Amino acid sequence: MHAGRKRKYGSPLVKMKRASGELQALIREAAKGHTQECIIVTGFQGRPVVKFNGKSMPAARAVWILANGTEGIDGMDVCHRCGGGSGENGCINIRCLYLGTRADNAADMVAAGRDRNGDPRGERNGRHVLTEKDVREARRLYAQGTVTYTALAAKYGVTVAAMRLAVTGATWRHLV
Ligand SMILES: [Zn+2]
Numbered sequence: 795m796h797a798g799r800k801r802k803y804g805s806p807l808v809k810m811k812r813a814s815g816e817l818q819a820l821i822r823e824a825a826k827g828h829t830q831e832c833i834i835v836t837g838f839q840g841r842p843v844v845k846f847n848g849k850s851m852p853a854a855r856a857v858w859i860l861a862n863g864t865e866g867i868d869g870m871d872v873c874h875r876c877g878g879g880s881g882e883n884g885c886i887n888i889r890c891l892y893l894g895t896r897a898d899n900a901a902d903m904v905a906a907g908r909d910r911n912g913d914p915r916g917e918r919n920g921r922h923v924l925t926e927k928d929v930r931e932a933r934r935l936y937a938q939g940t941v942t943y944t945a946l947a948a949k950y951g952v953t954v955a956a957m958r959l960a961v962t963g964a965t966w967r968h969l970v
Contacts, residue, residue: 817835820833821853821857824886825888827889830887832878832887833885833886833887834955834958835886844856854872854886855867857886857888858891871894871895873892875891875892877906877956924950926966926969929960929969932946932949932950933960933961943961946961
């Protein structure tokens with residue numbers, strides 16, 4: 795009988811700085827781009843950092859290299875289309891990532907209401923799309939268990955990532 799699963803994603807090797815098979819598995823999964831949904835890294839203190847060929851880098855960058863190789867990556871940032879950052883609660887789905895300049899990256903952060911440390915500023919940021927009222931309502935609706943993040947994102951006109959982060963409290967943390 796045919797035994798064992800064929801190992802499809804054996805290389806290149808991603809060695810984790812904080813040894814975590816879980817994050818490594820998440821990175822490999824994210825690099826495949828099998829889902830349109832954001833893949834959010836949670837449960838790590840600060841930025842989830844991986845070592846790749848001896849260099850430390852954010853998880854999103856490791857995902858990009860796994861999927862596309864290192865060509866053209868020097869001096870460029872791995873940026874997000876979805877409003878997710880690279881830190882904890884950041885998105886690493888390859889479908890959400892693009893290679894951009896530092897200025898592109900900074901513009902993404904402003905648009906997503908994050909600062910350089912990935913900290914959300916909520917409505918006070920001045921460039922919000924969601925309002926406090928929206929977030930409270932979205933959290934209430936989601937708690938009822940009848941709507942998905944995708945449906946809520948469509949309702950409020952934001953990305954699924956932004957919606958998920960707001961509902962889970964990763965952003966708008968100051969709202970109780
Ligand atoms: Zn995303």
